[in-house]
Amino acid sequence: MARPKILVVGAGFAGVGCVRRLERRLGAGEADIALVTPFSYQLYLPLLPQVASGILTPQSIAVSLRRSKKYRTRIVPGGAIGVDTKAKVCVVRNLAGEIVDEPYDYLVLAPGSVTRTFDIPGLADNARGMKTLAEAAFVRDHVISQLDLADASHDAAERTARLQFVVVGGGYAGTETAACLQRLTSNAATRYPRLDPRQIKWHLIDIAPKLMPELGEKLGLSAQKILRDRGIDISLGVSIAKAGPEEVTFTDGRVLPCRTLIWTAGVVASPLIKTLDAETVRGRLAVTAQMSVPGRSGVFALGDAAAVPDLTKDDEAAVCPPTAQHAMRQGRKVADNVIASLRGRPLQPYMHKDLGLVVDLGGRDAVSKPVGIELRGLPAQAVARGYHWSALRTNVAKTRVLTNWLLNAVAGDDFVRTGFLARTPAALRDFEYTDAYLTPEQVREHTEAAHLQQK
Numbered sequence: 001m002a003r004p005k006i007l008v009v010g011a012g013f014a015g016v017g018c019v020r021r022l023e024r025r026l027g028a029g030e031a032d033i034a035l036v037t038p039f040s041y042q043l044y045l046p047l048l049p050q051v052a053s054g055i056l057t058p059q060s061i062a063v064s065l066r067r068s069k070k071y072r073t074r075i076v077p078g079g080a081i082g083v084d085t086k087a088k089v090c091v092v093r094n095l096a097g098e099i100v101d102e103p104y105d106y107l108v109l110a111p112g113s114v115t116r117t118f119d120i121p122g123l124a125d126n127a128r129g130m131k132t133l134a135e136a137a138f139v140r141d142h143v144i145s146q147l148d149l150a151d152a153s154h155d156a157a158e159r160t161a162r163l164q165f166v167v168v169g170g171g172y173a174g175t176e177t178a179a180c181l182q183r184l185t186s187n188a189a190t191r192y193p194r195l196d197p198r199q200i201k202w203h204l205i206d207i208a209p210k211l212m213p214e215l216g217e218k219l220g221l222s223a224q225k226i227l228r229d230r231g232i233d234i235s236l237g238v239s240i241a242k243a244g245p246e247e248v249t250f251t252d253g254r255v256l257p258c259r260t261l262i263w264t265a266g267v268v269a270s271p272l273i274k275t276l277d278a279e280t281v282r283g284r285l286a287v288t289a290q291m292s293v294p295g296r297s298g299v300f301a302l303g304d305a306a307a308v309p310d311l312t313k314d315d316e317a318a319v320c321p322p323t324a325q326h327a328m329r330q331g332r333k334v335a336d337n338v339i340a341s342l343r344g345r346p347l348q349p350y351m352h353k354d355l356g357l358v359v360d361l362g363g364r365d366a367v368s369k370p371v372g373i374e375l376r377g378l379p380a381q382a383v384a385r386g387y388h389w390s391a392l393r394t395n396v397a398k399t400r401v402l403t404n405w406l407l408n409a410v411a412g413d414d415f416v417r418t419g420f421l422a423r424t425p426a427a428l429r430d431f432e433y434t435d436a437y438l439t440p441e442q443v444r445e446h447t448e449a450a451h452l453q454q455k
Contacts, residue, residue, distance in 0.1 A: 004031045006338060007090055007102055008073075009080045009272070010110035011037035011065060012045070013324045014303030016393070017331025018108050018338075019073050025339055028072070034102065036076045036092055040065045043133055046324060047388060047401070049173070051136040052143075053180035053362065054415075055408045058133050060400035063393050076102060080111060081436055082275040082443035085296045089447050093436060101450055106298045106338050109285065110331065111270035113304035113322060114432045115263060122243035125427050127168075127263035130177050135431045139262060141417045143181055144188070146259055148417070150199075151192045161257035163199045166248050168240055169264035170206030172359055175223060177264060178204040179361040182232055188415045202232045205250065206265070207239040214357055219367045219374050226365050239265075263428065267322060269305040277440035281307035281319060289349035291334050300338065302330040311351045324391065325355055358384035 006022060008015050019035050026033070044061040051058050065075060078094035090102045115129040128142065129135045143165065150162040165185070167178040182202040189197035204211075204227065211220050211234065224234055235250070240261070242249040248258045269284045278293060279286040284307040285293060291308055293299040302308060304322035308330060320326045329352045337347040356370040358380070366381035367374075375383055385405065392398045429435050438446070 003029065004105040004342060005103060006031050006033045006106045006108070007036065007104035008033070008108040008110065009036045009090060010112055010270075010303070010305075011035060011039065011042050012110060012112045012303060013042070013327035014112075014331040014334075015108070015110035016042045016065070017328045018110065018302075018335045019331075020071075020393075021332045021335030022338065023071055023073060025335065026342075031106075031342060033073045034076055035065070035073050036078065036080050036090065036102065037065075038077065038079045038095065039133075040075055040077065042393060044388070044392060044397070045131075046172070048130055048133070048136045049176040049180045050360070050362075051133065052130065052139045052177060053184040054140060054413055055180065055362070056401060056404045058137055060397065060404050061392075062133055063397045067394065067396065079433060079436060080272050082438035082440075082446070083107070083109070083272065083299075084443050084447040085276060085278075085293075085299055087447040087451065088298070089450075091438065091443055091446055099446070101447070104298070106341065107300070108334055108338065109272070109293075109299065109301040109305060110303045110327075111272045111305050113267035113269055114271065114434050115428055116266040116268040117263065117428060118265075120240055120243060122245075123240065123263065124429060126243040126245055127261045127428060128426070129428050129431060130173050130262060130264050131267070132431050137418065138426055138431075139177075139181075140184075141419065143185065143260060144415055144417045147185065147188055147192055147195065147200075147415075151194050157257065159195075160199060161246060162259050163195070164201050164203070164256055164258040165260045165262070166203045166205065166240075166256065166258055167262045167264065168205055169266065170204065170208055170211045170234075170236065171264065171266065172212065172357075174204065174206070174262075174264035175212055175227070176360060176362075177262060178202055178232055179227060179230075179365070181262075182227075182230055183362040184413055184415075186230070187413045191415060203235065203256070204232055205235040205238045205240075207237065207251075209236055211236065212359065215359070215367060215369055216374070219369060219376070222376050223359060223361065223367050226361055226367075267304060271434055271437040273301075273305050275438055275440055275443050284319070289351075290337055290347035291330060291350055292337070292347065298341070300334050302334050303327040306330075308350055311349060312353045320350075320352075321354075323354075326352060328391070358387050360384040360388075 041062040078092040082091035146162040307319040310318040358368040368380035368383040
């Protein structure tokens with residue numbers, strides 16, 4: 001008999017955690033494992049702001065899936081664009097643009113999330129995100145290019161506009177992005193003698209009334225004070241009404257001449273989830289505490305794309321937040337449940353009490369709340385970087401990151417542009433391919449046509 005096929009979609013914390021657990025705990029002849037991913041690396045997302053600011057190199061947080069020879073998972077290079085759970089087929093668009101079918105017996109959906117956007121005029125064309133490695137590299141090039149162009153300009157209005165930077169989103173990604181990039185431009189100002197450092201202005205805005213409310217009142221206010229002391233303008237209860245190529249209009253009526261808009265206002269589940277035509281909870285796929293999808297045989301979902309019940313809370317409607325610490329642990333638990341299904345054993349529920357939060361604001365600045373203990377300054381920085389360093393999956397990645405941190409601490413910042421997409425307009429959809437997915441009807445039509453061809 002043919003071995004069962006386990007197909008994992010997504011190479012983030014959840015997907016890779018699941019695959020590595022399956023490889024360790026399944027016998028060589030028990031099942032075939034395949035991983036669908038457009039990139040053959042696991043990206044350590046929490047450190048993207050440090051790539052954008054040049055503290056870390058892109059390669060240091062892209063952990064290769066092909067380094068070890070002992071792994072037996074087959075990598076399917078492409079993006080999953082649809083799932084037909086009746087036919088038990090995942091539709092994949094490979095790197096050459098061809099559409100191929102990947103059949104499965106067990107499917108683990110860990111496609112992650114994409115940047116959440118709204119129907120704001122000009123946003124899709126003029127904003128940049130902070131969700132992929134390419135976006136972080138692009139943002140770094142773009143920010144440094146604004147300093148270069150402002151320094152070379154003889155037009156005072158143009159110079160002012162190029163030195164205004166707007167970050168939307170007061171969560172971890174937005175706060176850390178604004179903090180790290182502000183530090184980069186502040187340090188760079190000394191290398192541009194024609195620029196007045198006081199003209200470089202960063203704006204952090206969020207529609208919420210508080211910055212990073214998950215940190216609690218005291219730490220949230222501490223983070224605000226650190227950023228404001230650096231000169232970052234923080235506007236709460238405010239969002240974007242219109243985004244143009246040369247100006248941004250705020251919902252409070254302000255119009256800011258600006259060439260840089262970075263959008264980090266939350267995430268939503270991958271569009272792949274909609275192709276299942278299954279029940280969702282606030283956009284995330286509804287799953288049981290065992291992370292199985294009700295009514296879909298052999299299908300599991302986890303991570304940012306799934307509304308996994310949080311059994312540590314008294315609220316029955318509570319779901320686990322889309323964080324790395326949950327995704328990693330959910331990946332291992334799903335692997336155990338897939339193996340249990342294979343062997344005819346009962347599935348176990350997922351339960352994990354949140355260990356706390358860390359926010360690295362660059363330099364010696366940080367706020368952290370490990371296991372409920374509030375920390376600031378160097379102790380918080382040590383906890384934040386220690387947590388990230390220990391969470392990196394390989395010793396090679398840990399060595400690269402630690403070396404980068406030490407080199408940056410000793411030698412300071414570099415202000416080098418790589419020329420990445422320098423002459424190509426790059427919008428959110430160009431990096432996250434949100435327009436590549438099929439509808440549920442298109443998925444069914446495709447699988448039915450493929451089935452007829454096989455006959």
